[in-house]
Amino acid sequence: MSDIARIESADIADLARGAAILGTGGGGDPYIGQLMALEALESLGPVELVAPADLPDQAQILPVAMMGAPTVMIEKLPSVDQFVVAVEALGQYLGVQPTHIACMEAGGVNSTIPIVAAAQMGLPLLDGDFMGRAFPELQMVTATLFDIPATPMSITDDKGNAGIFNTVSNLWAERLARVATVEMGAAAIVSLYPMRGDQAKTSAVAGTLSLCVRLGRAVRQARAAHTDPVAAVAEVLGGRLLHLGKVVDVVRRTTAGFARGEAKLAGLEHDAGATLTLNFQNEHIIATRQGVVLATAPDLLICLDVDTGEPITTESMRFGHRIALLAAPCDSRWQTPEGIALVGPRYFGYDIDPVRWNQVSL
Amino acid sequence: MSDIARIESADIADLARGAAILGTGGGGDPYIGQLMALEALESLGPVELVAPADLPDQAQILPVAMMGAPTVMIEKLPSVDQFVVAVEALGQYLGVQPTHIACMEAGGVNSTIPIVAAAQMGLPLLDGDFMGRAFPELQMVTATLFDIPATPMSITDDKGNAGIFNTVSNLWAERLARVATVEMGAAAIVSLYPMRGDQAKTSAVAGTLSLCVRLGRAVRQARAAHTDPVAAVAEVLGGRLLHLGKVVDVVRRTTAGFARGEAKLAGLEHDAGATLTLNFQNEHIIATRQGVVLATAPDLLICLDVDTGEPITTESMRFGHRIALLAAPCDSRWQTPEGIALVGPRYFGYDIDPVRWNQVSL
Numbered sequence: 001m002s003d004i005a006r007i008e009s010a011d012i013a014d015l016a017r018g019a020a021i022l023g024t025g026g027g028g029d030p031y032i033g034q035l036m037a038l039e040a041l042e043s044l045g046p047v048e049l050v051a052p053a054d055l056p057d058q059a060q061i062l063p064v065a066m067m068g069a070p071t072v073m074i075e076k077l078p079s080v081d082q083f084v085v086a087v088e089a090l091g092q093y094l095g096v097q098p099t100h101i102a103c104m105e106a107g108g109v110n111s112t113i114p115i116v117a118a119a120q121m122g123l124p125l126l127d128g129d130f131m132g133r134a135f136p137e138l139q140m141v142t143a144t145l146f147d148i149p150a151t152p153m154s155i156t157d158d159k160g161n162a163g164i165f166n167t168v169s170n171l172w173a174e175r176l177a178r179v180a181t182v183e184m185g186a187a188a189i190v191s192l193y194p195m196r197g198d199q200a201k202t203s204a205v206a207g208t209l210s211l212c213v214r215l216g217r218a219v220r221q222a223r224a225a226h227t228d229p230v231a232a233v234a235e236v237l238g239g240r241l242l243h244l245g246k247v248v249d250v251v252r253r254t255t256a257g258f259a260r261g262e263a264k265l266a267g268l269e270h271d272a273g274a275t276l277t278l279n280f281q282n283e284h285i286i287a288t289r290q291g292v293v294l295a296t297a298p299d300l301l302i303c304l305d306v307d308t309g310e311p312i313t314t315e316s317m318r319f320g321h322r323i324a325l326l327a328a329p330c331d332s333r334w335q336t337p338e339g340i341a342l343v344g345p346r347y348f349g350y351d352i353d354p355v356r357w358n359q360v361s362l
Numbered sequence: 363m364s365d366i367a368r369i370e371s372a373d374i375a376d377l378a379r380g381a382a383i384l385g386t387g388g389g390g391d392p393y394i395g396q397l398m399a400l401e402a403l404e405s406l407g408p409v410e411l412v413a414p415a416d417l418p419d420q421a422q423i424l425p426v427a428m429m430g431a432p433t434v435m436i437e438k439l440p441s442v443d444q445f446v447v448a449v450e451a452l453g454q455y456l457g458v459q460p461t462h463i464a465c466m467e468a469g470g471v472n473s474t475i476p477i478v479a480a481a482q483m484g485l486p487l488l489d490g491d492f493m494g495r496a497f498p499e500l501q502m503v504t505a506t507l508f509d510i511p512a513t514p515m516s517i518t519d520d521k522g523n524a525g526i527f528n529t530v531s532n533l534w535a536e537r538l539a540r541v542a543t544v545e546m547g548a549a550a551i552v553s554l555y556p557m558r559g560d561q562a563k564t565s566a567v568a569g570t571l572s573l574c575v576r577l578g579r580a581v582r583q584a585r586a587a588h589t590d591p592v593a594a595v596a597e598v599l600g601g602r603l604l605h606l607g608k609v610v611d612v613v614r615r616t617t618a619g620f621a622r623g624e625a626k627l628a629g630l631e632h633d634a635g636a637t638l639t640l641n642f643q644n645e646h647i648i649a650t651r652q653g654v655v656l657a658t659a660p661d662l663l664i665c666l667d668v669d670t671g672e673p674i675t676t677e678s679m680r681f682g683h684r685i686a687l688l689a690a691p692c693d694s695r696w697q698t699p700e701g702i703a704l705v706g707p708r709y710f711g712y713d714i715d716p717v718r719w720n721q722v723s724l
Contacts, residue, residue, distance in 0.1 A: 093455075093526075159530055159534070160529075160530040161527070161528070161529045161530055161534050161538060162527070162528045162529075163525055163526060163527045163528070163538060164455075164525060164526040165523070165524070165525045166523070166524045166525070167522075167523045167524075168521055168522040168523055172521070172523050175545050176523060176525060176542055176545055176546075178545075179541040179542060179544070179545045180538055180541060180542060182541070183537050183538055183540075183541045184538075
């Protein structure tokens with residue numbers, strides 16, 4: 001059974017905050033995702049959550065997601081009608097009626113877009129995803145580790161253009177969908193990884209939508225109780241504080257459909273005198289302090305506002321922002337050799353071994 | 363009735379030469395197109411040609427073409443099996459059985475690829491195309507002037523990747539298919555502009571495959587009779603000689619899926635002392651001599667070897683090549699305001715009015 005049985009409009013603020021935490025810097029403005037989901041649930045009612053373990057083997061699951069640079073979405077809001085268009089385009093191409101909607105990514109707007117689609121289509125939503133966090137490329141899902149193909153996939157834009165891809169690998173799905181996304185204006189809606197219940201059961205990271213709600217709630221309750229919201233998040237995720245710092249520099253550029261760059265956090269309090277560098281490609285990939293790599297993807301690198309515990313995306317980082325950087329463990333399947341090949345530092349172009357969230361003595 | 367009733371293997375050398383003439387610099391190496399079509403016709407027998415006027419109104423026509431930079435095709439030969447894959451992918455998506463194959467472009471390999479597909483599928487081929495020459499972008503067809511949509515279209519590559527696009531305009535089809543083509547390795551096979559017989563009847567440029575055969579034959583016969591093959595081509599097309607020159611410079615680069623550049627032809631004989639510049643984007647767009655624009659797209663600018671009358675593509679132009687540059691009239695529909703907007707000099711980025719093939723006194 002799922003941790004929580006349904007998502008109601010009252011859960012959305014917590015869920016969006018939690019999704020931004022798992023978004024590890026990427027995933028877009030959580031406020032936009034929150035507004036979209038709130039509007040859908042208030043007008044259409046709650047969305048039923050189904051745990052992967054409770055899926056019928058023959059369930060027909062169509063995940064839906066936004067692809068592109070989160071930076072762009074702030075200026076160009078996704079149209080809520082587009083989500084169903086993408087799901088239906090894939091369903092029609094496959095000749096199947098979906099029985100469940102799913103998230104591919106439990107991070108940022110990709111946690112809330114499927115809620116909107118599920119509400120609009122009157123379908124239950126999988127309580128889980130296929131990353132357990134956010135990653136920037138579409139082959140970076142546990143489904144790839146289980147040889148579940150990303151295609152057939154649909155891709156749609158806000159102008160009414162649509163495409164279907166059938167590719168020889170999930171990396172080729174990423175390559176073709178990425179260039180189409182860039183041409184479509186750096187943001188597109190995709191429905192991909194169509195799968196049966198038995199496939200989702202074995203490959204999904206279970207319970208991540210419930211986890212988003214619990215994470216967001218923990219921050220809210222800590223603030224109400226005047227306890228430390230950052231510590232509350234670390235406790236829920238089983239992670240730890242890596243660095244307390246003030247943003248002194250952010251370099252961000254939108255290239256090839258990604259937000260890439262780095263941020264420098266000058267240490268505060270017990271970290272005073274040490275500057276930490278965060279490298280990101282939509283999501284935070286590497287944290288380095290005084291030449292020492294403190295933690296890397298696939299473990300989670302999470303920036304929270306020191307005082308409020310609010311998650312901070314790479315787009316919202318500003319000079320002077322006081323940030324608590326947490327590291328937390330990823331789903332264990334990412335720590336296999338196959339997982340590291342797919343989402344480890346070398347894939348992102350850094351010639352270093354992965355460093356676990358708790359590996360370095362601070 | 364079509365000018366010639368069928369294409370046989372004995373016609374292919376003439377047809378490929380004629381197609382390279384209409385290719386106006388683009389369209390790829392005619393020898394490659396010739397080999398592919400020869401092999402198909404020798405093993406599978408002749409392909410029936412059908413004049414647009416003879417099409418049943420309910421005929422289901424699926425055109426097929428190669429998209430990309432012709433430069434690339436010289437190093438990466440298209441696989442003949444890919445053509446049928448593209449046509450069948452579109453037919454399956456549409457749920458129709460094609461009754462006829464067609465060329466979108468009567469130029470270079472896009473005249474011979476549909477012959478291969480027609481032979482392999484045992485279908486008749488339209489004696490016509492939708493440009494009456496070659497143009498570099500997929501919206502640049504008479505079908506666009508008749509509001510016939512380019513999509514649904516299929517796109518396939520040599521690795522086994524495939525896509526379907528549904529776009530809001532033919533220009534959007536070009537944009538999305540172009541970036542996919544570039545990612546696929548700068549060459550892809552597309553099946554597009556699916557149309558009925560009545561649509562093809564009104565929009566096609568009739569007789570252009572027969573014209574290719576007649577053009578190629580005229581060159582061959584002139585050579586055999588020791589008469590001037592260049593004059594023979596000019597006569598068949600109703601064009602004229604613009605410039606006789608020797609290639610002294612060629613700048614060519616493959617960018618955004620196109621071969622772009624310019625060639626300089628130092629004048630010979632009565633053109634001695636005057637250098638002509640040809641600007642091309644796959645095809646020749648503008649011919650300028652001593653600051654005077656002599657002719658522009660949409661009229662045809664054709665480079666032939668001075669002595670043999672063999673067409674010369676932009677890829678095969680070399681220093682020292684002695685070239686006769688012909689200009690010839692395009693299909694009259696390109697000279698309407700809508701046609702000029704689609705394929706005139708301004709679309710290609712030159713801020714000049716179009717100049718007709720016979721407009722300037724030489």
